[in-house]
Amino acid sequence: MLHSVFAAALPLEYFVSALHGQAAGDNTAFNRYFWEIPFISDAWELYQCPSNINISFGGRESIVLWEQEKGRMSELAQSVRHLNHKAQQWRSGKASWGKKGVVLNLVGKINATYYTGEIYSQSCCVLVPHDPDLIFPLWYYAYSGELEKNLREIDSGIAVSVKTVASVPFDKEFWVEASSQAAGKFPPFQSQHSNTCDQWIFHGHPCGSVVWDEQGSFAANGELRADGSVLQVAVARLLGYRWPAELDAGMELAPEQRRWVLRCQQLDAHVDDDGIVCLPAVRGEKAADQRLEALLQAAYGDAWTALLKNRLLETVGSKSLNLWLRGKFFEQHCKLFHHRPFIWHVWDGLNDGFSALVNYHKLDKAGLERLIYTYLGDWIRTQQAGMASGEDGAQERLIAAEALERELEAILEGEAPYDIFVRWKPLAEQPIGWTPDLNDGVRLNIRPFLSARAVSKKGAGILRWAPNIKWTKDRGKDVDSAPWYTLGLQYGEGEGSRINDHHLSLAEKKAARS
Incomplete structure (x- = not known):
């Protein structure tokens, strides 16, 4: 639908409040995909992100470690070196939380989706109309492409400001009428539904x-x-x-x-x-x-x-x-869930060997012991019996299974390089052995499995495929009170560098705890 903006049209700011979302200054420490944890506890909040398409319900794949504004994010924002304008952005958009409106992208294509009151990211602009009856007309204005067309006449850049969005003309009477004619074709914001499994509203x-x-x-x-x-x-x-x-x-x-x-x-x-x-x-x-x-x-x-x-x-x-x-599940799983897999495919490298799918959320220390000594142990005993009876391939399968057993036991023990390192935790709080904190995310906790001796694909360790996960330093600089503020100096980087691929010995961790 093409619509010429009449001279009588007023800027959006006359009809809505327009605010960008929050940013903590350390997204990798505080933001996760919802499937990285088994359930959304009181420490986490749903986190609205930009939608990659124009759709009624999109951008609903993330969560944020909020801790009722009393946790690590609050401490970071209030630290001495962050007492500046940017630090206060950690609560930007709060005036919109709990309300209804429309989410627009501030970077790239200006897509639209409904806003239903969640904390939202800095790359979003949320429009909350003074009159709730304008929610659908505003969404339809953006969906039609006319909002972006009018916006690009003001600013053609890749990234736009909330101020620019607020200045886009909006012909209220036209879009109320146009949207009323199209109303039955699209769901209202109260009818949330999705068949897309990377959205938190997915039925399951x-x-x-x-x-x-x-x-x-x-x-x-x-x-x-x-x-x-x-x-x-x-x-x-x-x-x-x-x-x-x-x-x-x-x-x-x-x-x-x-x-x-x-x-x-x-x-x-x-x-x-x-x-x-x-x-x-x-x-x-x-x-x-x-x-x-x-x-x-x-x-x-x-x-x-x-x-x-x-x-x-x-x-x-x-x-x-x-x-x-055996062959394609894990690769497709990684790609579908944005390279933060929550079902892991552990195997010994043989197509007819030992393979197990593991729910990462349940793979605590006891779970890993059960995988090693109950499931893999049963498989090893079966191959030993097969060797004794002269079964073809039993010896090869036994060798591969015993090698996998050693790798899993090394992860269970957690000596470097089979350790987990969390850059926002001090030495005394680092995991000893396989005791992952799911709140730290898949990216950090999966490292021992990918660092293990590769049984097939380079970089995949004892997993069937290598998700696209990197532990290179994260963007931004840590404050001087951060537990690993000087770690960058060991890697040719400056103080405050957010280093992830660091290893700690068990002796170091145990000494710090004692």
């Missing part, structure tokens, strides 16, 4: 679908999904993961979205009890592909057929569930 069902019914103007059941994410969601459920929408009964969702959340409970009988699912049959448990197919059959019900199974396999480029789990 492997094949459930919610679509917007234009004729009836309501969210409705869509055709059961058969896209490439179905198998990923099914594996996550099998390993015991739950989406935020499932764990927050108060989250505002469209009624049909909430119904799919409730239908997820029907799949609970197929959920693994300890978050470890071996690809081969181990310890009396069925092979992973059999367990996955049983869950899929329960999810689809009467719609499950061999033809549908093949259709799902085509979407992921594989000929069987077993081949997909």
Whole structure:
């Protein structure tokens, strides 16, 4: 829709409050994807980010370590060296929190999505209209492309300011009328729904679908999904993961979205009890592909057929569930979840060897011990018996399994380079052995598994594929009170450099604690 801006049109600032979001000055320390932790505790808040497309509900993949404004972010903002204008941006946009409006990108293409009251990032501009009835007209103005067109006549730069956004002309009467004619085609902000599994409002069902019914103007059941994410969601459920929408009964969702959340409970009988699912049959448990197919059959019900199974396999480029789990699952999982995987594929490097999918959220010290001594131990004993009976390949599998066992035991012990280093924690608080703090994020906690002796792909360690994770220094400078303020000097960098790829011995950590 093209619309010439009439001379009578007024700037947006006459109709809305426009504020950019917050920034702590150390995003890697405080921001995570929601799937990096098992549930959103009181320390975390949902964090609205820019949407990469014009959509009703997007940009809902992140969380922020807020700690009721009384934690590390507050301490950083109030530190001596951060008592400046930028430091106070950690609470920017607070006047908009808890309200409803529209989120616009401030960098790149000016996309729009609904705003539903969360803390939001500095790269967003939130428009909160003085009249709530203008929310949809404002969203539609942006969705149509006319807002960006008018904005680019003022500022053609890649990044724009909130002041520029506020100065864009808005013909209220025209857009109220235009949006009223299109109202039934798009959901209102109260009807949150998404079939995209990297959004916190996702219902969590492997094949459930919610679509917007234009004729009836309501969210409705869509055709059961058969896209490439179905198998990923099914594996996550099998390993015991739950989406935020499932764990927050108060989250505002469209009624049909909430119904799919409730239908997820029907799949609970197929959920693994300890978050470890071996690809081969181990310890009396069925092979992973059999367990996955049983869950899929329960999810689809009467719609499950061999033809549908093949259709799902085509979407992921594989000929069987077993081949997909062994060869392509983890790579696709990493890419789908922004290279912060929460289901890890641990293996010994042999296609017919030991492989296990592990729910990272449940992989504490006891979980790793169970993986080593219960599951892998059972596999080793099976190969030893196979060798004794002259079984082909048993010796090769035994050698590979015992090598994997040594690597896992090294991670369990945690001696460098199998250690976890967290740059925002002092020496006395660094993990000793495999005792990860999930709040520190996948990026830091996955390092020992990727630093282990590579069994196949360089840089992947004992994981099936190497996610795109780097531990190079983070942007910005730490304050002089930071626990590792001078660490950069050891790496040819300056004081305050945010170094991540540093190793500590067990002796150093234990001495600091004692």
